[in-house]
Amino acid sequence: MSLLESMFFGLWVVMTVAFVILEVHTQAFYAVFVAVGAAAAAITALAGGPLWLQGVLFAVLAIGGSTLIRPTLRARFDSAVPVARFRGxxxxxxxxxxxxxxxxxxxxxxxxxxxxxxxxxxxxxxxxxxxxxxxxxxxxxxxxxxxxxxxxxx
Incomplete structure (x- = not known):
């Protein structure tokens, strides 16, 4: 692994950890998808995948998860929380x-x-x-x- 590849791997790992911590504190179901995208990019970097593929995986998982999966997760979470009945x-x-x-x-x-x-x-x-x-x-x-x-x- 070259120095540049190692730097990007480190960047993806740091982003994964940072966004997991952010998600734990906000529980808004946005940061989790950025963390998943960064983790996928880190795995791709570790496997020697090209930088463009790392970026594409990161973007697709972060944006796609937020727009396609988040609404369903949020609805399930809100219906499972008893206080959600007091949304008014x-x-x-x-x-x-x-x-x-x-x-x-x-x-x-x-x-x-x-x-x-x-x-x-x-x-x-x-x-x-x-x-x-x-x-x-x-x-x-x-x-x-x-x-x-x-x-x-x-």
Missing amino acids: IQGSADGLVGQPAITLDTVGDEHHPGHALFANDRWLAVTDRAEPLPADIPVVVVAVRGTTLLVRPQ
Whole structure:
């Protein structure tokens, strides 16, 4: 293997590792296809394949995977994640207001908080009602205070 071929092999390996790490952190199903393309190019370089073939394999796998395979993978991933049912919730706390929840234990005022099940997660919850809310009743989120939900009975 010549120096130039060794440099390209090293480049493909570094790209593979970098894009695998990026995919692990983003989980967007884009970087994985770049990593697969770079890995295929590295294998081709190791086998002594020409540089043009390495580039073509890289481009076809990266672009083809992103456009042809990614939509199916993304749809499967989204349907497998329980929180995907709450796609209507916006990214900000304002998107939580108006959403349903269920009390898990007695929910009182700020000095006697309880918990509510919201989007399949246990949240700290309080109410502004004079009487505490008992466990296992449906409530609606009326405000968000930090990481605490202000809830009222439905």
